[in-house]
Amino acid sequence: MNFIDLFSGAGGLSEGFITAGFNPIAHVEIDSHACNTLETRLVYHKLKEEKKLGHYYDYLKGKNNRNSFIKNFGEKHLTESVLNIGIGGKNNDYIFNKIDELAGNNEIDLIIGGPPCQAYSLVGRARDSEGMKNDPRNFLYKEYAKFLKNYRPKAFVFENVLGLETADGGRYLKNMQKYFRSIGYNLDYKIQHSEDFGVLQKRRRVILIGWRKDINFEYPIFDKIVHEFKVRDILTDLKNLRPGEQKNITNYKASTTKYLNQFELRNGVDFVTQHIARPHNDRDLEIYKIAIKKWQKEERLKYPDLPKELKTHKNEKSFLDRYKVVDANGFSHTMVAHIAKDGHHYIYPDSKQVRSLSVREAARIQSFSDDFFFEGGRSAAFRQIGNAVPPLMAKEIASKMSQLIK
Structure with missing residues (x-):
């Protein structure tokens, strides 16, 4: 058809x-x-x-x-x-x-x-x-x-x-x-x-x-698919990244997971592309650390909670959840195209990797297979992923x- x-x-x-x-x-x-x-x-x-x-x-x-x-x-x-x-x-x-x-x-x-x-x-x-x-x-x-x-x-x-x-x-x-x-x-x-x-x-x-x-x-x-998979099931096999690090082509660090197998996101290929993290300044990284620490206690960071030296504006009434950690133990919040502009709303859920999501991690959250390649560079890829239908x-x-x- x-x-x-x-x-x-x-x-x-x-x-x-x-x-x-x-x-x-x-x-x-x-x-x-x-x-x-x-x-x-x-x-x-x-x-x-x-x-x-x-x-x-x-x-x-x-x-x-x-x-x-x-x-x-x-x-x-x-x-x-x-x-x-x-x-x-x-x-x-x-x-x-x-x-x-x-x-x-x-x-x-x-x-x-x-x-x-x-x-x-x-x-x-x-x-x-x-x-x-x-x-x-x-x-x-x-x-x-x-x-x-x-x-x-x-x-x-x-x-x-x-x-x-x-x-x-x-x-x-x-x-x-x-x-x-x-x-x-x-x-x-x-x-x-x-x-x-x-x-x-x-x-x-x-x-x-x-x-x-x-x-x-x-x-x-x-038909509703009933399962117990969580976001961590699509993160554990990918290599660790530092802010700004780009692994355009890299091997996996661990074997595949049941989720990746069942929904065919790994597709049997022995390498992964576009595992790319955006760079962050020192101020943002300090905020990310606070957000991750709070989330480990199952608390969300709100802008008014930040120390005075990390605040850049006086508006403490709107967009209070600008800095948001992805829930590794549940489902991610909605992926949107704004991720192309900054990663504040998609912070990686691990204090050992203080950064925002990589292109490949965002693509997986949207259920794109690892062999799906986004043309145009990092920002263009993020925008395409955020706008997509899973x-x-x-x-x-x-x-x-x-x-x-x-």
Whole structure:
């Protein structure tokens, strides 16, 4: 079954659908680094199918550069299927023509993706004086709907942040539902919890699913994965890091864990990439030490608790939990794109490694496998990871969609 991924990001949602057996016709994404990541991953899937993954591993190890890797192993239709362009306006004509060319006579069975979430997010609304009411991204769902009108897929999956449900008193979501129904699609939505899908992260997302009115379909019931795994199960096998240390290619320090095996995050590869920690100044490291020490007593650090010499501003009423240790004995709090700017909200939970999470650790919390490579450098990788849909969650959604569509 063929799908189009709109507002693709690094391809977390797409990864789940590909793994579940769907065929990507096109990805549309405005961020160039994310597009490079998508291209690299598509070549990975091609080489995996051909049983030639050695070429991919050579690329990860730096034995050839990206241009030669893509040129030698990425077929033209693969690289051209990643459209680095914004959705909307005159761009849509180009996108439609390109997708028509890529699809040929093949039907588009499914459209997936979710528009940028800043306009709906609770944090975005709190920071904007008008509550994001005039943000043009509020209406990107109408651009999404143009693709539904044009390709008439059997169904679609629309993912977004929890704030979508309450934005403008719930009117945005109601208008969105009404609009999709007006163009011929029944739909329903539920709030899904990523930890129910095996992801070691407390992440709530609105998953809106629509289906053409002529199709016998209903919102899937997802099987909750019951387990006792904790964040520590994805940290213990990775080598220790100092602040600013970069292990772009490194071996594991310990054998795999049951979690990594069961959910295939290690994938049988004997090395790991992008185990990279950002540098920190002395002040931040002192704050991290205090935060870790408090967390070992099951207490959270609040900004007013800091010694006077470590405080840099007088606001002690908002964003008090800016410094937050990841819970090694439970699930991580929600991974967001702000991790690209600083690591204060994602402090490594060990006094022997005073730093924030590495790129690979963040990727694992989002359930990306170790052979998933993020292009563009450390900050770009963090941003792509924070914006992504966890692939484990996406795979289960895709599997249920496949059953129901068939």
